Amino acid sequence: MKSKNDILNIKNLHTSFRIKDHYYHAVEDISLTLKENEVLAIVGESGCGKSTLATSIVGLHPPGNTKVTGEILYKGKNLVEFKEDELNKIRGNDIGFIFQDPLAALNPLMKIGEQIAETLKYHTKLDENKRKERVLELLDQVGIVNPARVANQFPHQLSGGMRQRVVIAIAIACKPKIMVADEPTTALDVTIQAQILDLLNDLQEETDAGIVLITHDLGVVAEVADRVAVMYAGQIVELATVTELFRNPLHPYTRSLLNSIPQADSNNERLEVIQGMVPTLTKMPRKGCRFAPRVPWIDETKHEENPALHEISKDHFVRCTCWKDFHFEHQEGGLQHELHAN
Amino acid sequence: MSFMQIKDLNVHYPIRGGFFNTVVDHVYAVDGVSMEFEKGKTYGLVGESGSGKSTTGKAIIGLEKITSGQIIYEGQNVTNQRRKRNSAYNRDIQMIFQDSTSAMNPRKRIQEILAEPIRNFMKVSPQEEKRRIIELLEIVGMSEEALLKYPHEFSGGQKQRLGIARAVACNPKMIIADEPVSALDLSVQAQVLNFMKDIQNEFGLSYLFISHDLGVVRHMCDHISIMYKGRFVESGTREEIYANPQHVYTNRLLSAIPNIEPETRDERKIKRRAVEAAYKADSHKYFDEKGKVYPLKDLSQTHKVAMMGAERGGM
Numbered sequence: 001m002k003s004k005n006d007i008l009n010i011k012n013l014h015t016s017f018r019i020k021d022h023y024y025h026a027v028e029d030i031s032l033t034l035k036e037n038e039v040l041a042i043v044g045e046s047g048c049g050k051s052t053l054a055t056s057i058v059g060l061h062p063p064g065n066t067k068v069t070g071e072i073l074y075k076g077k078n079l080v081e082f083k084e085d086e087l088n089k090i091r092g093n094d095i096g097f098i099f100q101d102p103l104a105a106l107n108p109l110m111k112i113g114e115q116i117a118e119t120l121k122y123h124t125k126l127d128e129n130k131r132k133e134r135v136l137e138l139l140d141q142v143g144i145v146n147p148a149r150v151a152n153q154f155p156h157q158l159s160g161g162m163r164q165r166v167v168i169a170i171a172i173a174c175k176p177k178i179m180v181a182d183e184p185t186t187a188l189d190v191t192i193q194a195q196i197l198d199l200l201n202d203l204q205e206e207t208d209a210g211i212v213l214i215t216h217d218l219g220v221v222a223e224v225a226d227r228v229a230v231m232y233a234g235q236i237v238e239l240a241t242v243t244e245l246f247r248n249p250l251h252p253y254t255r256s257l258l259n260s261i262p263q264a265d266s267n268n269e270r271l272e273v274i275q276g277m278v279p280t281l282t283k284m285p286r287k288g289c290r291f292a293p294r295v296p297w298i299d300e301t302k303h304e305e306n307p308a309l310h311e312i313s314k315d316h317f318v319r320c321t322c323w324k325d326f327h328f329e330h331q332e333g334g335l336q337h338e339l340h341a342n
Numbered sequence: 343m344s345f346m347q348i349k350d351l352n353v354h355y356p357i358r359g360g361f362f363n364t365v366v367d368h369v370y371a372v373d374g375v376s377m378e379f380e381k382g383k384t385y386g387l388v389g390e391s392g393s394g395k396s397t398t399g400k401a402i403i404g405l406e407k408i409t410s411g412q413i414i415y416e417g418q419n420v421t422n423q424r425r426k427r428n429s430a431y432n433r434d435i436q437m438i439f440q441d442s443t444s445a446m447n448p449r450k451r452i453q454e455i456l457a458e459p460i461r462n463f464m465k466v467s468p469q470e471e472k473r474r475i476i477e478l479l480e481i482v483g484m485s486e487e488a489l490l491k492y493p494h495e496f497s498g499g500q501k502q503r504l505g506i507a508r509a510v511a512c513n514p515k516m517i518i519a520d521e522p523v524s525a526l527d528l529s530v531q532a533q534v535l536n537f538m539k540d541i542q543n544e545f546g547l548s549y550l551f552i553s554h555d556l557g558v559v560r561h562m563c564d565h566i567s568i569m570y571k572g573r574f575v576e577s578g579t580r581e582e583i584y585a586n587p588q589h590v591y592t593n594r595l596l597s598a599i600p601n602i603e604p605e606t607r608d609e610r611k612i613k614r615r616a617v618e619a620a621y622k623a624d625s626h627k628y629f630d631e632k633g634k635v636y637p638l639k640d641l642s643q644t645h646k647v648a649m650m651g652a653e654r655g656g657m
């Protein structure tokens with residue numbers, strides 16, 4: 001792989017939400033870099049903080065009840081400290097974003113063409129005619145067969161797959177250096193999902209953008225990611241290249257996720273699962289490791305006081321040490337054990 | 343031998359319009375579907391959104407009015423019989439949904455919710471009833487504590503188990519499961535799937551498993567039908583469908599499933615593009631001039647496909 005430049009540097013990011021009188025960390029001490037022309041996947045189960053991480057990067061968290069600390073360095077500047085008007089200049093221009101629900105991202109009362117042109121108007125110096133040209137070009141680029149007709153339609157007149165293409169057209173309109181995509185295909189049928197993922201891949205080849213792809217689907221990760229961060233309860237538990245992560249997953253949580261996927265070539269009647277479940281924000285252990293309750297057989301003394309990511313081999317990071325002692329056989333006690341844990 | 347047969351099932355909805363609000367057209371939600379069910383087996387029904395999977399399930403259980411066709415249950419014609427309460431058919435065929443608790447009264451405690459089917463279908467004393475309810479909770483791996491709680495107090499996986507508990511209350515022969523794990527996280531999904539297999543083995547249940555997730559379907563099902571625009575394009579054993587798919591639409595679905603093998607993803611992308619090209623180029627072989635799926639033809643005793651000239655020894 002050719003060496004690539006870092007374009008985004010996240011350091012010790014904490015994002016917390018206020019619930020009643022307390023702030024709770026939904027993202028805790030995350031450090032990550034994004035390189036140009038790479039797809040960095042963030043994967044984990046519902047509530048682990050994936051979307052919170054995404055909204056923190058683009059500065060879209062609900063104000064008032066949210067606290068963000070740490071650094072998100074872009075071109076030497078810390079986005080965490082940016083004011084709303086500074087962020088507005090960057091969002092849609094340097095950083096494009098795509099969310100799960102395309103309908104929510106589009107204005108229902110505005111024609112598709114106008115919505116794309118609006119971004120161009122805000123961020124570029126193109127005149128009206130040039131903008132119109134560019135709109136058609138963009139729609140064509142995202143694989144819409146009849147750009148002129150679609151430009152004149154409203155969002156509700158399009159299928160889910162087409163709407164997501166329009167959202168992508170808006171996201172790439174200003175050739176952003178970074179794209180943040182939060183579950184971009186979760187609401188779509190598999191055939192449409194495959195088309196959208198291929199499209200993102202093709203667009204990346206043209207623009208060299210770095211993509212942060214957030215998903216709960218490990219299949220999607222395996223299809224498009226270059227590197228993968230596995231999140232559990234607001235923290236990263238494992239970080240590796242995509243081939244390494246699937247070939248040699250180490251953290252018990254990663255292994256458990258991989259083992260709970262129904263597989264083609266396995267005749268295993270039972271899917272292996274790790275007991276217990278992700279705690280909700282207010283029930284999260286506030287001290288010590290958030291994963292410890294899921295591996296109760298591990299001796300108290302073995303938990304690190306401040307569990308950190310360790311580089312096990314080049315570019316492969318795993319949190320702490322519990323992976324060394326973990327075996328699924330502990331659970332072979334079977335159904336009752338597993339069910340009562342929930 | 344099958345205990346239940348669905349013959350040429352049709353569910354059409356009228357589209358009204360015009361000045362007099364007359365029927366101007368129909369939506370062919372289910373358009374001539376036939377199936378047979380054997381004891382202890384799982385039948386998968388897959389297809390993309392809007393293909394008619396859920397309508398098929400609901401029509402079988404009587405939540406949708408059948409336009410034409412027949413449902414034969416243990417030799418009896420039970421088509422559109424759902425309105426007859428207390429019938430054996432109503433008791434023996436149950437359904438669970440993507441969100442099981444949406445079908446439960448939010449103001450009732452679990453105790454009452456589980457008692458409902460028992461009261462409807464079994465004549466038992468209050469003590470018997472209570473004993474059965476506790477037994478049901480045990481079957482789905484929950485403790486008696488659940489009895490006094492309300493549906494919203496449970497997690498997604500627990501809710502699905504409660505849905506299953508209610509469905510199995512009166513020892514059904516078959517459960518129609520409409521996207522039972524689609525809203526769940528991977529690990530919870532795995533627990534519920536494991537659990538569905540366990541109670542199947544224990545009670546000899548059959549499932550009609552409706553899902554858009556071909557990975558889950560492959561894990562669960564003995565026999566699979568692929569649905570498109572209200573019709574089956576292909577139907578066969580798990581092996582026939584996954585190892586020897588014949589219809590281009592089946593192929594297209596299969597090649598779109600993400601695979602957790604990053605090493606081979608470029609090959610998959612090439613395959614996917616080839617299938618997509620074939621889908622466009624050869625569509626006349628698979629769909630008639632109106633874009634309608636052809637009738638199914640037998641390829642083997644179990645494998646059927648809807649394409650031109652597909653008969654054994656055909657053209």
Ligand SMILES: Nc1ncnc2c1ncn2[C@@H]1O[C@H](COP(=O)(O)OP(=O)(O)OP(=O)(O)O)[C@@H](O)[C@H]1O
Pocket residue numbers: 017018019026044045046047048049050051052053062065216280281
């Ligand atoms: N505005 C908010 N106020 C309070 N808590 C919040 C807020 N937004 C998110 N949370 C909580 O923060 C945690 C992380 O949520 P987040 O939406 O980032 O998870 P996620 O990984 O994206 O999950 P999903 O896969 O369901 O989208 C959860 O416990 C969630 O309930």
Ligand code: SF4
Pocket residue numbers: 289290291292295298302303304307319320321322323
């Ligand atoms: S060994 Fe480390 S990572 Fe594992 S549960 Fe204990 S503290 Fe957490």
Ligand SMILES: [Mg+2]
Pocket residue numbers: 050051052182
């Ligand atoms: Mg999210």
